[in-house]
Amino acid sequence: MENSNRPKIANVYRGTFIHSTQKTALQILEDELLGVDTDGKIAFTGRGTELVRLSQTFGFSPTEVIQLAKHEFFMPGLVDTHIHACQYSYAGTALDMPLLQWLNTYTFPVESHFKDLQFAHKVYSQVVKRTLRNGTTTACYFATIHTDASLLLGKIANDFGQRAFVGKVCMDRNDSVKHYKETNQESQEETCRFIAELLNKKYPLVRPVVTPRFALSCTGALLGQLGAIAKNNNLHIQSHISENVEEVNLVKKMFPDSESYTDVYLKHNLLTDKTVMAHGCYLSDEELVLFRETGASLAHCPNSNISLCSGMLNVRNVLNHKVKLGLGTDVAGGYSASMLDAVRRALDTSKILTIQNPEYKTLSFEEVFRLATLGGSQALSLDDQTGNFEVGKDFDALRVNVAAPGGPIDLVQCEEPKIILEKFLNLGDDRNIAEVFVAGKKVVPFTEPTTE
Ligand SMILES: Nc1nc2[nH]cnc2c(=O)[nH]1
Numbered sequence: 001m002e003n004s005n006r007p008k009i010a011n012v013y014r015g016t017f018i019h020s021t022q023k024t025a026l027q028i029l030e031d032e033l034l035g036v037d038t039d040g041k042i043a044f045t046g047r048g049t050e051l052v053r054l055s056q057t058f059g060f061s062p063t064e065v066i067q068l069a070k071h072e073f074f075m076p077g078l079v080d081t082h083i084h085a086c087q088y089s090y091a092g093t094a095l096d097m098p099l100l101q102w103l104n105t106y107t108f109p110v111e112s113h114f115k116d117l118q119f120a121h122k123v124y125s126q127v128v129k130r131t132l133r134n135g136t137t138t139a140c141y142f143a144t145i146h147t148d149a150s151l152l153l154g155k156i157a158n159d160f161g162q163r164a165f166v167g168k169v170c171m172d173r174n175d176s177v178k179h180y181k182e183t184n185q186e187s188q189e190e191t192c193r194f195i196a197e198l199l200n201k202k203y204p205l206v207r208p209v210v211t212p213r214f215a216l217s218c219t220g221a222l223l224g225q226l227g228a229i230a231k232n233n234n235l236h237i238q239s240h241i242s243e244n245v246e247e248v249n250l251v252k253k254m255f256p257d258s259e260s261y262t263d264v265y266l267k268h269n270l271l272t273d274k275t276v277m278a279h280g281c282y283l284s285d286e287e288l289v290l291f292r293e294t295g296a297s298l299a300h301c302p303n304s305n306i307s308l309c310s311g312m313l314n315v316r317n318v319l320n321h322k323v324k325l326g327l328g329t330d331v332a333g334g335y336s337a338s339m340l341d342a343v344r345r346a347l348d349t350s351k352i353l354t355i356q357n358p359e360y361k362t363l364s365f366e367e368v369f370r371l372a373t374l375g376g377s378q379a380l381s382l383d384d385q386t387g388n389f390e391v392g393k394d395f396d397a398l399r400v401n402v403a404a405p406g407g408p409i410d411l412v413q414c415e416e417p418k419i420i421l422e423k424f425l426n427l428g429d430d431r432n433i434a435e436v437f438v439a440g441k442k443v444v445p446f447t448e449p450t451t452e
């Protein structure tokens with residue numbers, strides 16, 4: 001093969017790589033080599049013993065190879081499939097009410113403040129930095145109804161190098177906080193302006209996502225219009241579904257012509273293979289079949305489901321229905337912005353389901369690791385670009401040091417990689433995440449922007 005057509009190699013790493021594939025939840029590659037090209041894509045992988053051959057084939061010097069230490073490994077970046085960037089301002093508080101009362105009492109009043117761009121800049125910089133430091137290389141964000149603040153979130157994600165979907169929230173119905181809603185016309189026009197202006201920025205990793213808040217916040221007319229906007233622009237869609245019993249019952253009342261909550265979205269062309277719906281705790285098997293048939297996915301948000309006493313998603317049943325599934329923090333219904341917390345809460349929820357029904361097959365940590373990485377990329381239809389270390393994908397990765405000095409993990413002896421991963425997932429935090437890469441670029445520790 002001609003060398004001249006090959007992309008130039010920017011960096012080569014050697015050490016332990018842990019990731020998931022379609023076939024196996026956990027693949028551990030020890031003494032592996034991985035080359036990243038100047039476009040940030042994985043150019044090759046191979047055994048450490050193949051160094052000389054690979055260096056000749058790909059034109060790099062073996063002396064430039066970056067060697068991981070004994071307690072270090074690379075894993076794919078974490079994918080947060082559902083997070084409200086604006087709600088980061090009160091994360092860790094206000095968890096004493098069920099969903100609908102929580103929205104009216106805390107959420108809508110706080111979100112209305114994002115008309116103020118200075119406030120938005122402060123909160124959005126904080127949430128992007130906090131999530132990146134905790135290993136979220138891809139985030140699917142809800143902003144608020146404010147177009148300019150939502151565009152600012154896109155700019156901040158781009159500036160810090162995070163891969164992101166950003167949604168300007170749409171809601172033309174709100175009976176409790178009357179000033180926090182749009183007219184139907186505003187919602188449509190501002191959504192179109194948001195999409196056009198964000199696409200116009202040509203940020204390489206940041207994309208708009210059509211975001212009806214949920215069925216209760218939107219008229220049927222708006223839902224249909226947003227379905228059409230998504231279709232005409234070939235865009236992703238995000239919303240909430242079947243999170244809480246009171247919500248499900250109200251949806252039934254408000255949309256009497258629909259057979260189910262899922263049918264409401266289906267009828268308005270909002271269930272596509274680029275749709276991600278958060279929660280889904282109360283979906284019937286028939287509704288899961290509709291998800292499977294349309295290619296729509298679910299974001300499992302276990303911290304939020306427990307914190308707001310909403311319910312528990314039966315992940316095993318979702319997986320058995322072959323519905324795409326990722327994990328989400330759902331800040332601030334979920335109090336933690338860290339995907340490591342989402343991993344732990346997903347395991348906890350699964351164990352509670354097993355306590356309730358010993359027949360329930362508990363999720364393994366390997367399965368939840370896959371949901372947090374490859375699963376999330378599939379849920380966002382990004383698995384051709386990210387999610388694991390297959391050649392041709394972007395290098396989105398965490399360099400994890402389980403023995404970081406001053407960190408939360410004590411190692412008594414030299415442990416095998418699987419044990420080290422399990423310790424990191426259960427006990428680790430950002431002190432163990434030495435470096436974060438998105439599309440080959442090191443984004444943690446932060447180097448830019450220099451402001452703030
Ligand atoms: N958890 C959660 N559920 C919602 N349903 C509609 N809006 C929201 C929200 O902001 N958070």
Ligand SMILES: [Zn+2]
Nearest residue numbers: 084240278330
């Ligand atoms: Zn949410």
